[in-house]
């Protein structure tokens with residue numbers, strides 16, 4: 001009997017020791033990966049380099065392109081723009097955004113040396129990564145950067161419409177999350193639709209010739225995401241941006 005009790009005590013002791021070690025490791029794992037767990041999904045914090053140089057370049061971009069002179073790089077989000085990265089895998093895409101200055105993008109170089117970026121990057125498996133604060137300006141959509149939160153989806157290499165259903169669900173979740181967080185958000189567009197805002201009050205680009213044709217993230221993807229949002233943006237549809245821009 002005594003031996004049995006000793007065995008039980010011993011087992012309990014082992015479990016207790018196990019828990020003592022397990023909880024701190026789980027805690028450390030969560031802290032190190034800065035996981036923000038919400039009800040339906042998870043946003044993993046994976047900050048890109050946003051050093052002094054990038055902040056200064058962002059200020060310069062706002063001044064040169066939008067005529068905004070400010071020490072702050074904060075924006076008031078009115079719009080969410082969905083993209084694809086035109087790269088095959090997550091790492092390649094992340095590495096592109098993870099530096100302060102622009103490399104190998106001659107078509108954008110005329111717009112300044114600030115590197116392109118995005119607030120969120122969604123992997124092919126639907127995992128959501130936040131790369132920078134949602135209220136800082138990212139360079140991802142000509143003319144509208146000062147009001148737009150960007151969501152990039154890994155895929156679309158060579159213009160192929162190959163974004164996954166996991167990405168559709170992730171984008172739906174993320175747009176809902178952002179709309180809840182910012183009541184100011186009134187528009188959801190695919191990057192290929194941004195030209196429709198060219199003649200509205202929202203368009204701030206001073207250089208009339210600075211415009212590139214876009215196809216991302218594909219019409220099918222936008223249709224699927226919009227279908228999943230159940231009319232969340234019905235009243236401010238992109239099809240009639242002029243009437244909704246005031």
Ligand SMILES: [Zn+2]
Pocket residue numbers: 082083084140191214216
């Ligand atoms: Zn894009």
